[in-house]
Every structure is written in C-alpha cells, then in structure tokens.
Amino acid sequence: xxxxxxxxxxxxxxxQSKFEESWYDLDYDRELIIQSIAKQYNILPSEQExxxxxxxxxxxxxxxxxxxxxxIVRIRSxxxxxxIKNFDRYEKQIRSEWTAFRSQKARETFTEQDKLETARYxxxxxxxxxxxxxxx
Numbered sequence: 001x002x003x004x005x006x007x008x009x010x011x012x013x014x015x016q017s018k019f020e021e022s023w024y025d026l027d028y029d030r031e032l033i034i035q036s037i038a039k040q041y042n043i044l045p046s047e048q049e050x051x052x053x054x055x056x057x058x059x060x061x062x063x064x065x066x067x068x069x070x071x072i073v074r075i076r077s078x079x080x081x082x083x084i085k086n087f088d089r090y091e092k093q094i095r096s097e098w099t100a101f102r103s104q105k106a107r108e109t110f111t112e113q114d115k116l117e118t119a120r121y122x123x124x125x126x127x128x129x130x131x132x133x134x135x136x
Contacts, residue, residue, distance in 0.1 A: 023073045026060070028101055033060055036067035 026033065037059050038044055045051060045059075063069055075091050076098045078084055087095070 023077045024069060025101070025105075029069060029072070032069040032072055033063075036060075036063045036069040039067050040064060 024033075034045055040063060041059060045056065060069075065071070065074060072094060075087070075094045078087075078095075084095070
C-alpha cells in the first residue's frame with residue numbers, strides 16, 4: 001500500500017439522510033471492526049461479556065485511521081481522481097467490492113416511499129435550476 005498522510009477519519013459522522021454515503025457497515029465490516037478494536041484498545045470484543053451496544057458503538061466511533069478499518073475506509077472514501085487513478089489492484093478491488101455491496105444493499109432496502117421521495121427531490125432540484133415549465 002502507498003504511504004498515506006496522517007489524518008483522522010471521522011467514523012462518528014451522522015448521516016443526514018439515507019441517501020448520504022457511509023464508508024463502513026457494522027455487519028459487512030465485522031471482522032475489520034473486531035481487528036481494529038483489538039489493535040487500538042487491546043481488547044477482544046468477544047471477551048467482553050457485558051459489552052452493551054452503545055459501548056460497542058463508541059469503540060467503533062473512536063477508531064483511528066491506522067487501524068485495519070481505518071485503512072479500508074480511507075480507500076473507500078477517497079474522492080481525488082488522481083489518487084484513485086494511481087491505486088494499486090488491491091485498493092481498486094476494495095473500492096469495487098464496496099460499491100457492489102452498497103448497490104446490492106440499496107436495491108434490497110429501497111422502498112416505494114424512497115422512490116417517491118427521490119422523484120420529488122429531483123423535481124425540486126430541476127425546478128430550482130430551470131424554473132417551472134413555461135417560465136422565462
């Protein structure tokens with residue numbers, strides 16, 4: 001992997017809507033999360049008998065960029081086209097697998113109400129850009 005700049009990835013960022021991008025999934029990334037918690041906090045979640053979900057969530061939210069999950073999130077969230085163009089085969093595979101997972105998950109969870117909300121969103125967007133039909 002390439003040398004990376006030191007940065008803190010914000011795992012705690014709350015999504016504004018269900019259409020906003022998230023860079024990890026608690027189920028999909030379970031093994032990475034366990035490895036990252038073990039590395040950063042020197043504990044194994046499986047050995048924590050009374051670990052409440054809110055505590056688990058805090059541990060995940062506090063994970064730093066130098067953990068296994070942090071490295072993967074850095075690759076998934078990169079938006080600089082020049083950097084992406086120079087990704088190695090492994091990094092491109094990570095992005096590709098994540099895109100496929102997110103697409104599949106979206107297809108499984110996209111309801112009729114979501115479709116209506118999306119259509120209304122684009123309708124408002126285009127009205128804002130071009131005005132109502134017939135307006136000059």
